[in-house]
Amino acid sequence: MDPIAPSEARDRLRIAIQKSGRLGPPARALLSSCGLAWREQADRLFCRGETLPVDLLLVRDDDIPGLLDSGACDYGVVGRNVLLEYAGRRPQETGSAAAVELRGLGFGGCRLDIAVPEDWDWQGPAQLQGRRIATTYPRLLDRWLVAQGVQADVVTLSGSVEIAPRLGQADAVCDLVSSGATLRANQLRPVVTLLQSEAVLAGPARPFADARGALATMLLRRLDGVLKLRDSRLLLFQARRDAVPGLMQLLPDAEPPTVMQVDGGDTLALQALCHGAMTWQRLEQLRSAGARGLLVVPVERTLA
Ligand SMILES: Nc1ncnc2c1ncn2[C@@H]1O[C@H](COP(=O)(O)OP(=O)(O)OP(=O)(O)O)[C@@H](O)[C@H]1O
Numbered sequence: 001m002d003p004i005a006p007s008e009a010r011d012r013l014r015i016a017i018q019k020s021g022r023l024g025p026p027a028r029a030l031l032s033s034c035g036l037a038w039r040e041q042a043d044r045l046f047c048r049g050e051t052l053p054v055d056l057l058l059v060r061d062d063d064i065p066g067l068l069d070s071g072a073c074d075y076g077v078v079g080r081n082v083l084l085e086y087a088g089r090r091p092q093e094t095g096s097a098a099a100v101e102l103r104g105l106g107f108g109g110c111r112l113d114i115a116v117p118e119d120w121d122w123q124g125p126a127q128l129q130g131r132r133i134a135t136t137y138p139r140l141l142d143r144w145l146v147a148q149g150v151q152a153d154v155v156t157l158s159g160s161v162e163i164a165p166r167l168g169q170a171d172a173v174c175d176l177v178s179s180g181a182t183l184r185a186n187q188l189r190p191v192v193t194l195l196q197s198e199a200v201l202a203g204p205a206r207p208f209a210d211a212r213g214a215l216a217t218m219l220l221r222r223l224d225g226v227l228k229l230r231d232s233r234l235l236l237f238q239a240r241r242d243a244v245p246g247l248m249q250l251l252p253d254a255e256p257p258t259v260m261q262v263d264g265g266d267t268l269a270l271q272a273l274c275h276g277a278m279t280w281q282r283l284e285q286l287r288s289a290g291a292r293g294l295l296v297v298p299v300e301r302t303l304a
């Protein structure tokens with residue numbers, strides 16, 4: 001069996017992702033698109049990297065910051081909400097290598113909101129003075145209450161927070177919101193956003209001193225390439241020379257284009273890598289401004 005206990009110097013990287021739940025599948029897909037693959041072992045919580053010495057640890061998301069802190073893993077994919085809640089621990093509770101957010105990953109988007117019963121006439125944070133607020137994020141809530149100068153009772157629950165007011169356990173809640181459906185189903189209304197969250201890559205602020213250093217640099221470079229290209233498309237079109245400045249104004253998210261002359265005449269062929277979504281509406285605008293033969297081509301990989 002592979003040893004998975006942390007050791008001093010290591011030549012393999014270890015990345016923790018959520019075993020199941022929302023963030024597990026997209027985290028795995030993202031890492032796969034960086035060229036990582038693992039030996040799959042049903043029901044095992046440790047997958048050994050096959051293409052590169054980068055292993056996966058499959059865990060509960062709440063455990064990821066602690067695993068990073070203790071050095072049991074090197075990187076983790078976790079919600080910003082979970083990472084910051086952990087970071088709010090008292091200094092003496094944390095280890096020496098507290099992880100920081102290295103990259104926002106663009107999935108798992110949600111907000112941490114205060115929500116109050118729909119029939120409250122919300123006047124502002126002072127209304128929470130002396131009230132009970134149920135949450136899974138007591139440290140983030142505490143920090144916000146202190147900043148607002150409001151004293152309230154924080155009731156910590158590990159889940160199903162939205163039901164607390166109906167059960168008489170709390171007056172308001174502080175919980176994650178995405179579509180808002182759970183709040184509505186419990187006759188609650190969001191009134192303040194404490195945090196905009198998404199899945200992040202968390203890891204050490206300082207580079208690794210051992211063989212993991214080069215590996216980590218390569219992994220981050222690949223990840224940046226994948227993240228940069230996520231919404232990117234190569235746009236090909238032709239246009240008359242005098243229309244090109246106007247067309248480029250419609251493409252503020254484009255890299256400087258490659259421009260070729262067609263048949264030695266006044267028509268140019270352009271290709272530009274665009275980083276924003278290339279919607280039908282944008283294509284219609286470009287056409288109206290003189291672009292012809294518009295072609296949107298997916299791009300797979302880039303390396304800085
Ligand atoms: N409704 C939502 N929409 C989008 N993202 C969400 C939503 N709820 C939570 N998230 C994000 O996904 C993360 C994981 O949520 P999930 O519900 O899978 O966690 P969990 O139930 O705590 O799982 P685990 O079993 O690993 O402890 C959250 O910490 C948050 O960052």
Ligand SMILES: O=P(O)(O)OC[C@H]1O[C@H](OP(=O)(O)OP(=O)(O)O)[C@H](O)[C@@H]1O
Binds near residue numbers: 159176
């Ligand atoms: O705004 P919405 O789209 O309704 O999403 C918000 C809900 O999603 C999450 O719960 P989840 O469904 O993961 O249940 P859990 O907290 O029991 O894991 C979160 O804790 C909220 O309850």
Ligand SMILES: [Mg+2]
Binds near residue numbers: 060061062
């Ligand atoms: Mg969890």
